[in-house]
Amino acid sequence: MTASTAKAQRFREFKMPDVGEGLTEAEILKWYVQPGDTVTDGQVVCEVETAKAAVELPIPYDGVVHELNFGEGVTVDVGTVIISVDTDPGAGPATAPAPAPEQAPQDVAKDEEEAEPQGRQAVLVGYGAAPSSTKRRARKPQAGVPAQQEPVSAALQAELNGRTAPAPAAPSAPAAPVAPVANGAAAGAVGRPLAKPPVRKLAKDLGIDLATIAPTGPDGIITREDVHAAAAPAAAPAPAEVPGPAPVAEAAAPAGVVDAAARERRVPVKGVRKATAQAMVSSAFTAPHVTEFITVDVTRTMKLVQELKQDPDMAGLRVNPLLLVAKAFLVAIRRHPEVNAAWDEARQEIVYKDYVNLGIAAATPRGLIVPNIKDAGAKTLPQLAGELGDLVATAREGKTSPAAMTGGTVTITNVGVFGVDTGTPILNPGESAILAFGAVKLQPWVHKGKVKARQVTTLALSFDHRLIDGELGSKLLADIAAVLERPKRLITWG
Incomplete structure (x- = not known):
C-alpha cells in the first residue's frame, strides 16, 4: 500500500451528495461540528438548504473531524468535498494528505480514487436542528515540528471557516521564488495550480487565472490573499493621505440629499x-x-x-x-x-x-x-x-x-x-x-x-x-x- 493510499484511507473525504432529485448545488446553513470533534457513523454534521428544502447530512465515518472545507452560507456544488475525517486518530500526529481535490498528479488522483469508500451513500435523516453529540478533542503540539510546517496553517484554516485570514508569516530562511510556468502549475508541481475550492471560486469571480499567480501558501498552495494581490495591481496605487479639507465633491453636495443606495438592501437570490x-x-x-x-x-x-x-x-x-x-x-x-x-x-x-x-x-x-x-x-x-x-x-x-x-x-x-x-x-x-x-x-x-x-x-x-x-x-x-x-x-x- 502506498503512503498516499494509506493517507487517503485514513482521511476520508465526504462530498456534497445529491439530496434531492437531480439537484446540482446546496447551501451550507449550519455546521454542527468543528475540527477536532469526535463523530460517529450516521451522526448529523451539518444542515444544508437545497432549492427545495432544508436537509441534515449524516457523516458515514467514525473518527475526528480534520477539516471543514467551507463556511456557513456558502453554496457548494454536488460532488464537492465539504468535510474530511481522520478515521484513525490514534495512529499519530494528524498530518493531512496533500490537497486531495486540488492536486493534479495522476498517481495521487488514482490512489484517491481507489480509496473511495465502496457502497457507502449518505442516508438523509430528519430535518431541523439536532442536539450535538460531539466531543471536543484537545489539540497537542507536535514536538520538533516548526510552526511553519503545520499541516494546516492559520491562514488556510481561517479560509475554510469563512474568516479573513492574517497575512502569512515570513519564512525564517529565504526560499526560492515560485513563478508561474507555461503549463499553468506552480514550479515543482504537476498539473493545475494548487488551491482550495473557495479560493478557486474567488479567482473565477474576479476573473483571475490561477496559472498567473505565484503561490505563497505552504506546499505551493495559492491562498485567498494571493488572489486578491493578483487582482489589486490592475488598480492605480492610492495616493498618500494628506491632511486637508474635505473633497470638493462632498462639500458641493446639496444639503438634504441622501444617497439612494444607502436606503436599499440587496439579498442574494438562492434556495x-x-x-x-x-x-x-x-x-x-x-x-x-x-x-x-x-x-x-x-x-x-x-x-x-x-x-x-x-x-x-x-x-x-x-x-x-x-x-x-x-x-x-x-x-x-x-x-x-x-x-x-x-x-x-x-x-x-x-x-x-x-x-x-x-x-x-x-x-x-x-x-x-x-x-x-x-x-x-x-x-x-x-x-x-x-x-x-x-x-x-x-x-x-x-x-x-x-x-x-x-x-x-x-x-x-x-x-x-x-x-x-x-x-x-x-x-x-x-x-x-x-x-x-x-x-x-x-x-x-x-x-x-x-x-x-x-x-x-x-x-x-x-x-x-x-x-x-x-x-x-x-x-x-x-x-x-x-x-x-x-x-x-x-x-x-x-
Whole structure:
C-alpha cells in the first residue's frame, strides 16, 4: 500500500451528495461540528438548504473531524468535498494528505480514487436542528515540528471557516521564488495550480487565472490573499493621505440629499426563492396558460364545514373550507380524467395519469413551496383531512422532504386566507392545472328569487392549453363550483 493510499484511507473525504432529485448545488446553513470533534457513523454534521428544502447530512465515518472545507452560507456544488475525517486518530500526529481535490498528479488522483469508500451513500435523516453529540478533542503540539510546517496553517484554516485570514508569516530562511510556468502549475508541481475550492471560486469571480499567480501558501498552495494581490495591481496605487479639507465633491453636495443606495438592501437570490423563480419563468414561457373564473355561492359548503367539525369521524382532524375545495377538485377530475395529464416535449407525447398527486401551495419562512398529497384522489375525506393537516404543519416547520415536492399533477393555492378575491396562478412545471381559491365573503346574492346575504367566493382555474381546451377547462371549473354550491354532490358524484 502506498503512503498516499494509506493517507487517503485514513482521511476520508465526504462530498456534497445529491439530496434531492437531480439537484446540482446546496447551501451550507449550519455546521454542527468543528475540527477536532469526535463523530460517529450516521451522526448529523451539518444542515444544508437545497432549492427545495432544508436537509441534515449524516457523516458515514467514525473518527475526528480534520477539516471543514467551507463556511456557513456558502453554496457548494454536488460532488464537492465539504468535510474530511481522520478515521484513525490514534495512529499519530494528524498530518493531512496533500490537497486531495486540488492536486493534479495522476498517481495521487488514482490512489484517491481507489480509496473511495465502496457502497457507502449518505442516508438523509430528519430535518431541523439536532442536539450535538460531539466531543471536543484537545489539540497537542507536535514536538520538533516548526510552526511553519503545520499541516494546516492559520491562514488556510481561517479560509475554510469563512474568516479573513492574517497575512502569512515570513519564512525564517529565504526560499526560492515560485513563478508561474507555461503549463499553468506552480514550479515543482504537476498539473493545475494548487488551491482550495473557495479560493478557486474567488479567482473565477474576479476573473483571475490561477496559472498567473505565484503561490505563497505552504506546499505551493495559492491562498485567498494571493488572489486578491493578483487582482489589486490592475488598480492605480492610492495616493498618500494628506491632511486637508474635505473633497470638493462632498462639500458641493446639496444639503438634504441622501444617497439612494444607502436606503436599499440587496439579498442574494438562492434556495427556495431561486428555484421558485426559475420554475415560474420556465412554466410561464413554456406552457400556454389560460385562466377562467367563476363566482359561486358556498353557503351550504360553509355550513357543512361546521357540521363536520362536530362529526366523530373527523375528531382530531383539521376541518376547513380548503378541505372541501380540495375534495370538490378531486371529484371534478374524476368526472374529467383527461385533464390529469402532462406534456412530454422530448417525445412529443401526452402522458395521461391514473393517479392524482394534489399539490397545496404553502407559505413558509423559506418561501413558497408546493408539497403534494400522493394519490389524493383515492383517499376518503378523513384521510384527506389528515394528509392535508400534516402537509401544512410540516411545511411551516421547514421539514418538508424534497420527495414530497416532486411528482405533483395538479395544485390548489388558497389566496383567500390573505383576503384576496382571486388571482391568475401560474402552473407548476409538469402539471396540467392549478386552482386558486379566493376569500369567502358575505355578499348580496339572488337565492330562490330573492336577494339575500350569502357566503360567496371566486375560483380561478389556470390550465395548460396544449392539454386542456376551453370546453374541457370550463366543464372542470363548472363541476368544482357545482359541488361547492351543493356539497351533497360529493355523495352522488364521488
